[in-house]
Amino acid sequence: MTPFTFNMAWRETRSAWRHFVYFLVCIAIGVGALTGVSLFGAEVEKTVNKEARSLLGGDLEVRLSHPLSSQGQTVLDSLNSRGISLTHVSELIAMVARTDSSTSGQPTQIVELKAVEPGYPLYGQVRLNPQGDLAELLGLQPVRCQDIATFGVVVQESLLIKMGLRIGDCLKIGQGFFRIVAVVRTEPDRMANAFSLGPRVVMSQEGLQAAELVKVGSRIRERYLVKIPSDLPVDPLLYELRGRLESDAARVSGYKDAQPQLKQFLDQLTRYLGLIGLTALFIGGLGVATSVHAFVREKLTTIAILKTIGADSPTIIRTYALQAMMLGLAGSLIGLVIGVALQQGLPWMIAALMASDLLDQLGLAEGGMSISLVPLVKGLALGLLSTLLFTLWPLLTIRDVKPARIFRREIVPMAPTISQNMHPWWKAWREVDRWKAITSIGIGLG
Known part of the structure; x- marks a missing residue:
């Protein structure tokens, strides 16, 4: 990056900032939705792991569908002598x-x-x-x-x-x-x-x-x-009780396996909300691409003048890409703030939709949830990545702008000459803009 690139990007941003309000809103909403869901999911996972013993009711649980036999009761009574x-x-x-x-x-x-x-x-x-x-x-x-x-x-x-x-x-x-x-x-x-x-x-x-x-x-x-006392391991007693209570057909489980249905439900809930967040980010990216495309169309004459005075296409593309990344960074930071606010409001919204006090029982409906660093970094990175991928496509059209633009209103592109003897698939690959193809693949993988 040269000083010209930074100065030009900053000058274009200051002069046309109103044009990029829609750009900022799209990125902020997408990043905010994704970050809020990620923060909520991280808090749910941390709470479930922290409250695992409470979810089960103990370190171990012996469960039966019939009354315990006298022999089994003797086995459990013997645990008292070990401080259990x-x-x-x-x-x-x-x-x-x-x-x-x-x-x-x-x-x-x-x-x-x-x-x-x-x-x-x-x-x-x-x-x-x-x-x-x-x-x-x-x-x-x-x-x-x-x-x-x-x-x-x-x-x-x-x-x-x-x-x-x-x-x-x-x-x-x-x-x-x-x-x-x-x-x-x-x-x-x-x-x-x-x-x-x-x-x-x-x-x-x-x-x-x-x-x-x-x-x-x-x-x-x-x-x-x-x-179990804190100085005793859980697993040895777990396997011991499974063996000694086998005749009673008892199911012995540890706190690490507590409430598997609850964990599965919360995992599916966070995945579903995460899919909504990614969808919002993708739709926001489409809005970014539309905004940048309209901006480039307005700047065709300016781009032609820059090429006339010696600027090459890569330099101009880097300039506008830097401008887009600056705006993407600003929109992503705004989105992080929205995400933190969304994290605090999600428990109330989910509780209203579910008509259940599940989140209240987990202590998540009381507000004041902690903020994890990883979802914030993830949201910021995805915001910048989506900005880059969705702006690169319209910016690549800058290469087709001719300096003659300042003398003519319309540009008639020259059709590439391709040998008629080539294989149809090879012809298609030669006609495709490879940078745009790579960008499309990146968007799809993202």
Whole structure:
């Protein structure tokens, strides 16, 4: 690059900056969309990896579709002597009924029932409204329902709405009576999903026994969550439990494999949003090419004069390419700012479209997400690359501008002479502008 190239590029930019507003907008929107999606995807990946233990509920999970045998229970009980914590969670589908028929709402409702022990959760926190100690809330209540020993339950708000209930009302579940003591907002080991058989109800293991819901042949999922001391490795215990619980047909998994469906869903979501970002960048590139093409058409006489006074085509192309890259850099920087703002707004938009509190459970809907450097560098690089690729095509037409342009309004290009004896494919290659062909291939690969 010579001083003439820089001076000419800067002079052309200052004199025709209004012409490039559309250029800047196209690059800024494309880079902003791509950067915002990349930043959001990086934050989701970091959060899922950080909260892997909470997503599973422990370092290890032992899962069964039937009650654990006495031999298997002995194996798990032996872990306590090694400083390993354990908690038991039972999950099943049940029917709840109102005890007061005077209120409006559904008299019965199918729910997803979850029974936990006092040690639950091993990782994370159950968010309640009003907040309180979960073990105390799920214990025996001082006020009985129909003069029968009553345990507490925490329920999802949707159950209150459907059945016309409120905190303090009583429910009948199985053969037991329960009092609603709080509304459950989030559970660390249960991410929201699109499919659910009913609202969530959480009770104690003692409450489940009082309800007498578990009988021979009952469809129930038993989960034993294991928390290992930080100085002990996870994998050896994982393989040990798989071997010792093989007779119970137990599925033992580690926190690294937590919520595979959730990880797959979030990965597909970020890929889909990334495709939208790339599409926006590509459409922005088409706008850039259109803008540069119109600019070059306006500058044909200027280009002809430059060639008349001694400037060659490569120098002029480098001048306008430098001008385009300067504008591309400015548009990309504006796009990075848009991308950061988009990253902060994406959780709310996705939550509204999904009608789910998944992002809130992951802690992504609270705002204040961190900004990663790699997506910013990637967005800036792709913005500059797309600027170069989409401006190179129209700029290559500068080579066809003749100095006679200053004397004639129109240029009649000379048709190339090609031997009639050449193979048709070779003729086509000779007629094609090879730089434009390479540029087209670059755009396609990009």
